[in-house]
Each structure stands twice: as structure tokens, then as C-alpha cells.
Amino acid sequence: MITAALQEREHYLNASYGIKSWLLTKDHKRIGLLYLATITLFFFLGGAFATLIRIELLTPQGDLVSSETYNKLFTMHGVAMVFFFLIPAIPATLGNFFLPLMIGARDLAFPRINLLSWYLLVIGGLLSLYAMLAGGVDTGWTFYTPYSTSYSNTWVIATALGIFVAGFSSILTGLNFIVTVHRMRAPGMTWFRLPLFVWSTYATSVIQVLGTPVLAVTIILLFCERVFHLGIFDPTRGGDPVLFQHLFWFYSHPAVYIMVLPAMGVISELVSVYSRKPVFGYHFVAFASVAIAVLGFLVWGHHLFVSTQSLYAGLVFSFLSYFVAIPSAIKVFNWTATLYKGSISYDTPMLYAFGFIGLFTIGGLTGLFVAALGFDVHVTDTYFVVAHFHYIMVGGTIMAYLGGLHYWWPKMTGRMYPEGWAKLSALVIFLGFNLTFFPQFVLGYLGMPRRYHVYPPEFQVLHVLSTAGASVLAVGYVIPMIYFIWSLRYGKVAGANPWGATGLEWKTASPPPAHNFDETPIVTHEAYDYRAVMGEVEVG
């Protein structure tokens, strides 16, 4: 009966049919789903490369692939995961879908540009994919010159152009979000009533808009050097390869916050809903996002400690890097304080939130280790760094992404996911993740360099542990994939507000109508005011 009602009511999924209605859609919700499908493909592609890497590292000898192939594997793993999965992950899927809903808008400010952004990501992705199939790239995702300009005989240009095009996707998404938050808020939705997910997505957009163009121009210079033989980073003509590193990291350090800030936004939502309390210190958490966005631009030099950067520059960058820890720690403390005396329920999204808080803390603290000049000289370019950023990017961002996906799934599809399986896979992911990456801290500390496929036999035990963990992790990622698809047909039908959450996105039907709200909502409460939703919660 309910199912029949669901099928009859018009919503964004059944408002029109056919492949064209998707490929030419201007509905931010559909575009969000297009992104979801696209980045999922890239996630599994990147995962396939990772699988090969981990299998190769089972033994100290290079027996599965040659060193050239190995170089290509880790490069393509990094490119697929960073540029085509993590950077678009939360903003372009969950952000696209929910930002307008959360502020009570009918759509983003520029729906056609939003669609264009998706096409740009696809075109960029296809370019890079073409490079991968045609023969691959072996420069590392960092494309350091002069190797990438003068020596590598692989598909540098196609890959770099793919990233360039995808960069414009990121810029346009950021631009769209900023204008939307400034100009499209519903009546009564003041800045300090915005859900914290909106704040962090907004801060992310600022980084995307300010940082990505610098990557774009850097890629153009790389391109000109490889194709037109300009000599901008060529040391034989007085060019400076370290300047390339500065430009690259001027984008790519802030880019790590493009990856993690939206994740923090998701966690703020989750922690609040499942402890039924407003986020402790709302203003601090909101401003911490902005502070991270700003400070993130001042610390890129910590990636150049062992380049020819001067010692004084190193000292300053080291010092400034510590400052980023302050707003990050504010967030962690405030989430924890939110839990205090909350009535906590352990639904799957909350399990992911707990996972995020723990793993992000480890990732962030080891970030401080590597930001310490003296310690970093010991561990730079080792597995310690690899473990550090995987704790943040996989343990942090992907956990939050999955948490958010579970939390909002009922809103997106109108169906619940199966709670039992979801809890099981959250657990598998958490265990698999730690088994994969914790040994890498030890490996790195003991001196295992990154980007090598042969290693001294005494490291084998730790590598085998890591590969075993990766297998568990892979299982953990496949299970949600299956039950999410399953739930589209067989999942329990979800009501408008299955979690008793406060955001405007829960005030409209699940799935939402094509124009989001039957009538424009008027906001009269602060965010996370649970007294206001008391009567609304549907049990079931």
C-alpha cells in the first residue's frame, strides 16, 4: 500500500524518464546521482590498481610486475583516487544533492553550469582513462619536473590534461556553491542557522575556487614544456624544478582540505543527529572550517622540507603547519563534547562517525609528527607518510562519505538500507582499514621507502599484514555496493524523516519532489533544534 503511494507521488526520480532526461538534466539531485555513479567507477578503478600494488608487495622480490609497471600502478592509483574520486566525492555528490535542500532552495544558482561540471569531470576522467589504457603514466600523482617534462616516456600529457579539465569541474562546482549559499537561502535561513555541512562545504568551495586555478596554470606550463619545449622548469635553461613543487603544493596541500573539510561537515551532522543534541559550540565549528580553509593556504612548504627550500622557509612552514591543528582539534573536541550526555543511538552512520573521529585524530596527529622538521627528515618519502595520508583520506574522508551516504540514502532513494548488513560492513571496513594502514606507520618508521616494489626481507611480515588488511577492506567496500543496489528495490520504504533530524532536507518527502519543496520553507529555528522536530518523528 505504502509502495503504491510512493510510486504514484511524483518525485525527482519519476518526474521524467529516459536516458536523455538524465544526461540533460538540470536537477541538482539527478546531477548528484550522476556524480555518484561516476566517482564510484573511479573508486573501483583506483581500487583495482591498489589491489595489484598490494599483491606485488606480498613478497620482497619484484615478482608480479616490473618496476616500470609498478611505477605506473601507484601513479594511476593516486590519480584516480585523488582527482577523480576524493576531490569530487562529498561536495559533488552529497553536496550537490543536499546543499540546496539544506538551505531551502529549489536548485543551485546555476543548474546548467552544474551539469557542465559533471561533463567536465567525465571528459577529464575519460582523458585520464585513455592514458591509462594506452600505456599508463609513471610520474607519481605529483608529476614532479624535470622527470615529467623531459624524461618520462609515458602518457603524461593526456593524464595531466584530464586533471586540468576535471579541475574546471571542481572550480565551477565551488563557484556554484558559493553563489548559492550567498543568494539562495530560504527566508529566515541566516548564516548562523546554516547546518554545519553547509559551512564546511562553503569553506571547501572557497579552496576549490582559489586553489584549483593555480594547479591549472601549473599543468599548462608543464604541458607547454613537454609539447612546445618551453623551458620554464628546465634546469638546463635556468628553470627551477623546485618552483614546480611550490606551485603544485600550493594547490595540493589545500586540496587535502578539499578532501577532508566536507567530511568534517558530514560528521557534524551525524554526531548531532545520533546523539540528539545540537553540535557543541556551533560557531566555533563553523569558523574552524573557514580557519582551516585559510590556514591551509599557508603551509604547502611542509612538502618541500627535503627539497632545496631554505632552512628558514622550512622552519616557518613547520611552525605554520602546527596552526592548522588548532581548528582541526576544535572540531574533534566539539564533536566529542556533543556526545556528552547525548542520547546516543548506534545506527550505521554513527558507527562511521565514530570511525572518522578516531582515525582522523590519528591521521591529524601524525600530520603534526611529519610537520615537525626534524622528525620529517627521518620519515619523509617513507610508508610513514603513506600511512599518515591514508588515515586522513581513507580513514577520514571515505568513512565520512560512507556515513553520509547511509544517512541520506533514505532521502535520496526513498528506501532504507539493511541495517544489519550495514553495521557488519562498517565493522569490516574499520578493522580492514586499520590492519592495512597501521603496519605502514611501523614500516615507514623502520625505513621502508614509498614507491618501491622490492624491499628487504625483514619488512615482509608487516607488508603481508597490510595486504591481508587490504583484502578485508575490499570486502568491506563491496558489501555496501551490493546492498545499496539491492535496497533500491527491496529496501524498506523510508518516511520523510526516518532519523528525526532537524535539517530542511528532512522536511520534504523522500525522495524529494523535482523542485525540492512543495512550498518554500520558512526557517524559524537555529540548526539542530531537536525540540522543534519532536512531534514529527515517524517510528518505524
Added chain:
Amino acid sequence: MASEGRAETLALREQFDTEEQQKDASTLGMWIFLITEIMFFGGLFLVYIVYRSANAGVFAVASSSLKVYVGAANTVVLLCSSLTMVLAVRGAQLGERKTIVLFLILTLILGGVFLGVKAYEWNEKFQEHHVPGAAFHFEGLPPELQGRAQLFFSLYFAMTGLHAMHMVIGVGILSVLIWQARKGTYSAAYMTPVDVSGLYWHFVDIIWIFLFPLLYLIDRHLGK
């Protein structure tokens, strides 16, 4: 005044509540886009400044081979084009279709002149072997400094090339605007595209205002 055009041209897009909101959003969007452009060219300027300060002498010599009068002429052309662009926007505000079309066409022509002069200048560089690559040669500099002279010309081509690319895009935008303005799409009540395209055009103009002294004028007397 422009009342007949109103109904079909004012198309208020469905995501907006009011025309004012729609116009505000477009303008803000363009300003943010221009900020991204500043970061884009900013990276390039940074590279230039770093190399210029590290190789001041060679850069002065290399830059003195550029013809100031060509750069200066192009500066004048672009400044005039900014004026005609403003007049086109003014025409749109007043809802005078003929004025819009006239000044947009003038802007387009001036943009074309700029690109023509640029092409002429680049062509000269090819003939003088001042294009980076195997055939590069700069008379009067010892072999060990040839590379650094190439560095200057690498930057010259990268910076003027990217600027010219923005000009080409601008010319494309102008063409669309002219076509639409002739159809009567723009009126006093609806002129946002003209307005924001104007912002873009001025921006590209300003970039040149920075490029000209950086590439042509600094320390010229030292290079002679």
C-alpha cells in the same frame, strides 16, 4: 521603452524568486570567476617574478629586443576597447538596441586588431629565432646565457599566449552577444549577460595592463 521584448526575454529561471536575485547571482558568479582568473594569472606572474629577480641581467637584455611601440599600440587598442565595452553596457542600461550592437561590434573589431598585432609580433619572434626550442638563438649573449634568454621567451610566450587565448574567448563571447543583441534580447530590464561579459572583458584588459610593463618596460635601459 523596451516593453515588447520583456515577456519573452525576461525569462526568470525557475530556481530564482525574483529578477533581482537572478541578476545578483550572475554578477556574483562572474566576480568569483574573475577571482579564479586572478589566481590563474597570479601563478604565472609569480613564476615570472621569481625568474626575473634571479636572472635580472639576462631578462633585461632579452626583453629589450621586444618592440615597445608594438606593445604600447596594443595597450591603447585594448584601453579603447574597454571604453567601447562600457558604452555598450551603457547602451544596454538605456535599452537602446542600436547602441549596444554598434559598440559591441567596435569592441569586437578592437579585440581583433589586438590579436592581429599580437600575431604579427609572434611571427617576428619566429623569424628572429626567439622561439624557445632547438633553433633558439639570441645574438649578443654568450652560449652559457642562451638558456636563460630562452627562459625569458618561454615566459613571454606562455603569458602572452594565455592572455591571447582569453582574448579569443572574449571575441567569441562578443560575437554571441552581438547576435543576440541584434535579435533584441537585451533591454534595460534584462542585460545581465552584457554586464557580466563586460566585467570579463575589462579583466582581460587589466591583465594586459600588467603584462605590458612586466614584459616590455622593466629595466629596458639596462639591456641596451
